[in-house]
Amino acid sequence: xxxxxxxxxxxxxxxIALGIILGLLFPGAFQSIASLExxxxxxxxxVLIWLMIYPMMIQVDFSALKDVTRxxxxxxxxxxxxxxxxxxxMALLGWLFFKLxxxxxxxxxxxxxxxxxxxxxxxxxxxxMVFVWSQLTKGDANYTLVQVSVNDIxxxxxxxxxxxxxxxxxxxxxxxxxxxxxxxxxxxxxxIAGLLTRVLLKGHIEALVxxxxxxxxxxxxxxxxxxxxxxxxxxxxxxxxxxxxAIPLLIQSYLIFFITYYAAKRLKLxxxxxxxxxLIGTSNFFELAxxxxxxxxxxxxxxxxxTVVGVLVEVPVMLSLVAFANRHRQQYTLAIGQQDNA
Numbered sequence: 001x002x003x004x005x006x007x008x009x010x011x012x013x014x015x016i017a018l019g020i021i022l023g024l025l026f027p028g029a030f031q032s033i034a035s036l037e038x039x040x041x042x043x044x045x046x047v048l049i050w051l052m053i054y055p056m057m058i059q060v061d062f063s064a065l066k067d068v069t070r071x072x073x074x075x076x077x078x079x080x081x082x083x084x085x086x087x088x089x090m091a092l093l094g095w096l097f098f099k100l101x102x103x104x105x106x107x108x109x110x111x112x113x114x115x116x117x118x119x120x121x122x123x124x125x126x127x128x129m130v131f132v133w134s135q136l137t138k139g140d141a142n143y144t145l146v147q148v149s150v151n152d153i154x155x156x157x158x159x160x161x162x163x164x165x166x167x168x169x170x171x172x173x174x175x176x177x178x179x180x181x182x183x184x185x186x187x188x189x190x191x192i193a194g195l196l197t198r199v200l201l202k203g204h205i206e207a208l209v210x211x212x213x214x215x216x217x218x219x220x221x222x223x224x225x226x227x228x229x230x231x232x233x234x235x236x237x238x239x240x241x242x243x244x245x246a247i248p249l250l251i252q253s254y255l256i257f258f259i260t261y262y263a264a265k266r267l268k269l270x271x272x273x274x275x276x277x278x279l280i281g282t283s284n285f286f287e288l289a290x291x292x293x294x295x296x297x298x299x300x301x302x303x304x305x306x307t308v309v310g311v312l313v314e315v316p317v318m319l320s321l322v323a324f325a326n327r328h329r330q331q332y333t334l335a336i337g338q339q340d341n342a
Contacts, residue, residue, distance in 0.1 A: 009315045019225035023232025040178045049291040051219030055212040057194030074273040078147045081281040082125040090122025091166045093248040117306025119166045126283035136322045139276035182292040230299045245309040253317045257282040275325040
């Protein structure tokens with residue numbers, strides 16, 4: 001893992017600080033950027049999101065889908081956790097904390113927007129960073145690729161319906177046209193672009209990803225900087241809100257990991273398949289969540305802020321879980337062996 005990935009939380013924190021400072025010093029510039037919209041999509045943010053997403057989509061190899069039948073239990077576990085469990089636990093935790101526990105500190109509109117941001121994170125399973133976490137835990141790289149590819153295919157069809165359902169259940173008005181446009185713009189088109197790139201360049205994919213990686217980092221940090229610049233005054237007036245958002249996100253992350261890890265053990269999956277499955281379920285495709293939150297609720301919304309806080313907390317959480325998985329690898333393998341002997 002490169003220095004950017006290792007220190008991602010630091011870079012994000014610095015971008016947050018820079019965004020707040022610039023937002024206070026140059027509010028007019030940020031208002032001008034916020035006004036550059038077409039069909040509820042901010043054009044500047046859209047370009048930055050594409051800078052982040054495109055290099056990730058190039059790495060998705062759909063030819064790997066032919067290997068789905070190899071040890072299908074790992075694929076089934078990944079699908080169940082990411083699409084039948086995680087979105088709903090995220091929505092439940094959001095409602096529990098922002099409508100009940102934290103209700104005295106938040107107005108109802110802000111609480112609803114934070115819940116919406118959490119829901120969008122919960123419906124967007126991780127794509128690119130999973131390869132990093134898998135490598136750090138000595139996961140099966142080919143199987144991880146299959147898991148990610150299956151997730152991305154499902155995301156095309158399931159993201160909008162599940163997000164719309166959970167937003168509706170949470171009494172949040174769902175602008176379906178904008179939601180579907182976001183899926184087209186930030187999921188389907190990048191996937192198609194990535195597929196065409198793989199077909200055209202074939203053996204040069206790794207070199208291309210390496211060259212595009214700096215642009216992806218710039219896109220991420222610039223997006224974070226802009227988001228916090230747009231909300232600079234609100235954040236300084238209510239710094240506690242960042243902490244309030246982080247608490248349920250932390251609980252969700254550890255909850256999903258250990259549910260998946262235990263289920264994998266019961267299914268007798270090898271450690272190099274079980275751990276990536278748990279890490280995929282734990283982490284989020286925060287680039288997509290940020291883009292959709294902005295499209296649906298606006299640059300200055302609590303939903304956009306909640307998705308960016310997800311970026312801030314994710315890396316330290318994932319590194320702690322990588323350390324846990326590596327430390328308990330032998331114990332996990334022995335437990336699987338004992339089940340076979342029982």
